[in-house]
Every structure is written in structure tokens, then in C-alpha cells.
Amino acid sequence: MPVISGQGQSTRASLDALLAAREIAITCGPGGVGKTTTAAATAAMAAAYQPGRVLVLTVDPARRLADALGVQGLGNAERRIPDELFREAGVTPRGELWAAMLDTKESWDALIRRHAPDARTRQQILQNPLYRNISGRFVQSHDYIAMERLYEIHAEGSYDLIVVDTPPSRHALDFLDAPKRMADFFSSRLLRWLIVPYRSRVMNLASKPFYQVADRLLGTQFLEDIAEFFILFNTLHEGFVQRAEAVGRLLEDRRTTFVVVSTLEAAPLREAELLAGALVDRRLHLGALVFNKVLPDYLRDPGAAEVARAIGERAGEIAGQLPTDPALTERLLVEIAESFLNLRIVARREAEQQADLGATPEVLASAPAFDTDIADLAGLLRLGRALWG
């Protein structure tokens, strides 16, 4: 499906052009594919080569990446990455790079403070054991709160571009549904069901069987705890629902684009493809597909494969023509020929999988497997340049 840029310009298929035309880039994809690093690298490139203020909102960076960005242990506070770090990496940045790490608990508490009608309710909620349980472990709480934080920061209008990393979730799609699920949750008829009997102590016919079962399963005390929690939470209802809907609208906004990150391995790729499809189905903007850890092209060169086979088959004879130790050289030649052909299998399979992709984003970008982990801004920029186009 061809996608037109929000600004109505003709689009060049590069991340550079894509990000220059958007205010929010949400990187998403399966776990373990370098999503967080990609988000950081993209933001670093935007700050280095585009004017303006860029924020990368990361969720769970590796320690060395966090160190590279200077966000280790910072929580929700946004912090400017010093220009010196760019200069050390050989770049004079045209823009500013800011970074923040998402602190789920802190963000939830802030949300409660904003929406609570009065100080007493606020305290009651913050101290409720169920709330504490939910804000820390609620299945969708990370997903929702990441989008909520994004909304908040975007609304403040301090940044020209916000690159968001999405939390590791069981399903890559969870964060897309989180705002709606949150709104549904608070508007739910069941929520009222659950609250009513403890308010009025009158059960209606519809809810009675449900209570009988719930009561036997969970015990009355726990049900009352739940009810109390929801009665409190219900006071936040209006603010919450409006907010969740606004967050949902922001995701659909033409200023927002999605960058799906994957490797070319079978399982992550399948998940990434599903995700890309879901984005298109929801009329969200599939801006880019980024592949990390892609093996180099020369591995697929048919001529090179011929040479590798020849080396493997005639290792003894070839070793005899060289001035090095013949026995060692023969063994070595067999090893490197086999290694090449092995890597070639993987490289070819990856290329085939990439060719079979159903999704057609505005930008397709890939980066090689780097020999070292990214530990500083120079490393991020190296990855970024490979993707930038």
C-alpha cells in the first residue's frame, strides 16, 4: 500500500526524509531485535543532522546504552546529551539530543495525581495495595503508560521530534491496544457491576451468580478490596477515559509514524510482519521497516560460493602451493570454506525472507551485525548511518 507523506511532499525512501516530516516516531517490534538501540540511533542521527530538539524516550535500555545516553537511573527526567559527546564522535550536531527513561511506577503516580478529584482520594489510591500491585505489574500498564507519557511530552511541545521505544511486551501489538483497553476498562459495565453491590448492598439478578462464583473463588474480603479500589478509581473515570482517547488519537495522527524493527530470523520476522499488517489495518502510518544484524551481501555471491567449494574440496592440494605449514593450512582452508558456506545458508535464507515480505513501508532500511556492542554515541551513530539512507 503506497503511503503518502503527511506534508504532501514527494517522499524519498530514507529514514532521514521520513523523520524530517514527522513529530513522533514509535519504534516497535518483537523482543531481542535491537529496538531500543535502533530508537536511540535514529534519534541521535536526527539530532546530529537535522535542526531542532529531539527526544528519545527509552524504556529498558541495556546498561551500556543507558550509560552512552547518560540516562542510567534517571527515571522520568529528560536530560540533554552534551554536544561534546557528539564532537567526540566526530559530529557537530545541528540539533539537540535529549533522552529520558520511562519509569512506570512514577508515571502512574503522576497520572493519579493529575486525575484525582481531591487530596484524600489521591492518597487513598496511592496507598491502596491493589493499586500498588497494578501499577507495578498490571499486564498492560507498561504499554499504556508509555503511550501516556508520550502524549504528555508531546502536548508540552518542547520537542520537534520524539522517538519512542516501546516496552517489551508479550505481544508486539499490545501497546497499540493499550489506550483503548484502558478506556474500555473504565467504561466497562462490569466495573459498575462490581462496584454496585458494595455501594448499595443490593445485588441485582444479573450480577448475583457472578458474585456467588467470585465469592467462592476469591473470598469476600478480596472482592471488597477490589471493589474499594474501583470505587476510588471510578472517581478518575472521566479524566482517564478522555485522556486514553486522546492518546489513541495521537497514535493515529498524521504527525506520528511507526518504525517496525526486526531481524531477518524467521520468528521475529513473522511477528514483525504481523505487526506491520496490523498497523496498516488500523490506518496507522507504517513509516519504516528496519532490519538489524543483517549479514553482508558478499556471502550470497555465487562466484564466492564456487571458490569456497573449491577451497574446501581441494584444500590439501591448494595448501601445497602455499609457503605456509601444509597440514595446518589444509585444516584452516577446510574450516574457512565450511564457515563461509554455513554463513551463506543463513544469508540466503534471510534474503529470501526479506524478499517474501508482504508489508510495504515507506522506508526499508537495514544495518549489518556489528562486531562490538554499542557502548557510546559513536557506536549509535555508526548504526544510525547504516540506516539513514
Added chain:
Amino acid sequence: MASPEGQSETAPRSAAPPLLDLKLVFVTGKGGVGKTTVAGALALLAAQRGQRVLACEIDPTGALAALFEVGPVGFAPREVAPNLFAMSMDTEASLREYLKHSLRVPLIGRIGPLATAFDFVATAAPGVRDILTVGKLCFEVRERTYDLVVVDAPATGHVVSLLAAPQAINELVKVGLIRSQTDWILQILSDHARTGVVAVTTPEEMPVAETIELTGRLQAETSVALSAVIVNRVLPELFGRREEEVFARLCEPDLAAQLSAAAGGDVGPILDGARLAVTLRRAGAVHLDALRDGLDPTVPLLLLPYLFTRFPGLRTTRQVASALSDELGF
């Protein structure tokens, strides 16, 4: 159980039973490390060795079925290989089964939209879904329908809350049937002779860091033992020190040219490929060392080779099972 209760609690982990002597194994790992493949291979290996095995996937992605090249598996176990049964967890079905068995709730249909109601309670109280999952698995262990239950558990970030749920519910819910149920579930989970976690990782920075973090969290937040760490996709050492010297010489322009002439084509890409393989291997070795340093040395560490034919399917599952068999010393 045959082994005395106290022993497994206090004995060091090296005294933990061999992997396949356990009754319930939760296989976890960071996304993308091959957790499902390893879970499937472990189940297959046990079945090949004559055990009656149940493999259960918690997130119904169909990945487990793909390993055995069978159609979708549901809540009802289905034999996917001799002695090997596969199922997909469905907490609502688990609740129905539980209500049917234990509560004898009359006229379940009258509960109304059980699905919605359940969804709601489960969302409200996060542990409910988890306990129905763990409860069902422990139930199979208690009933001894299978010799071994292998769980393709949620990723490292989520598995701790799954395993901690019975304890959490135990603390939150003071009375009621759930409370009494959590007691026997906890007993099975904390029995190190019966239950264990297998953490799968790859020799990469984040998966290794998460694995080390997981071991700490398992100990702090649950009573479940870590039975083994399996490092997947370990690249072979390409050559030793003396061969490395020869390789360095072959990379010199004049020798490379001689080699090209002898082989009948440009060897540049082959040498580049060898350098890439060495680099990838070395990068992995650093993380493997970090893993060794960060782990309790008594936890068995198993290494599975990178499979160059790796593609989810029965053939790969068999290959991984065979590699696992070698590592376990069978």
C-alpha cells in the same frame, strides 16, 4: 515423592536433580533467543527417552505447533510426536475446568458472560490469570498424568510474576477456595526436586544481562529453583592460535593472491567471511564469560551450537534435541 522433602530445600543447587528427572520445567528467556525451540526440543528429547511428556505453550502464538509441524494446538492436549502431547494455555478454559472439577458449580451457563466477567476480574487482579495458568500445570503434575510437563513460559520479564502469583494471591486473598488451592500449588512449585526453571539465552549482551537479573529475581521473589541455563546459538571456534597465525598470513595481499590463483577465483569474500565468523564468535565469547561470572557456579550451563540450517520445524527441533542430549551426557 521419592526424595525426602527437606533435602532439596537445603542442598546446594548442584544436588538438583538432572533436568529430565524434574516433573515441571518452565523454559523462559528473553524474546528472540529461541526459548520455544529449546522448550520443544527438551520435551522431544524426554519423549524420545521414553517419558510421557506434556508440552504447554502459555502464549497462544502457535509457535510450539510449528516446531512439530502440526496444525494449531488447543487447550486439550494433542499427541504431536510419540509420547509427546502439546497444548496451548487458555486461562478461561482452565477456569471452566477448575470450576467443573473442584467447585461443582451448578449451571455454569447462568454465570452469564463468563468470558467477559472473567476477563474483567483477571484484569483487575493481575495474579488471577497467572494462577489459573500455574494451577493447571501443577494440577497435571499432581495428577501424574505425565512424567514431565515442559512449559514454554513467558519471556524473562514476565515469568517471575507468573511464578510469584500463587504467593502473591496467597497474601492478598485471606480466605476462599483460591487460598486453599494456592497451598498445594506452592508446595509443588517450591519443591526443587520436582519443579525448576530453565533460562535460555544467547551469547549477547542483553539476553545475558536479563538472565543474570532473572536468577536474582527468581531467588528473591519466588521459591522456584533455577535448574539450568541454556546458551543457544553458540558459534563454533573457527580455529586455534596456530591456525590464526596462518590465517593472518593468508590475509596478506601476496598470499591472498596466490590463494586466489590456486582456488581459481577471488578469495577476498571467503577471507572476509572467516573474519566475520571469528568476530561474531569473539563477541559472543565475551558475553559467555560475563554469564559464567554472573551465575551461581552450581547451576548447570549447557551450550547449544548455532545451527546453520536453523528454521523452525521438526528437523530443527530434532537437531536441537540431539544437541541437548549430547550436553546432558546421554
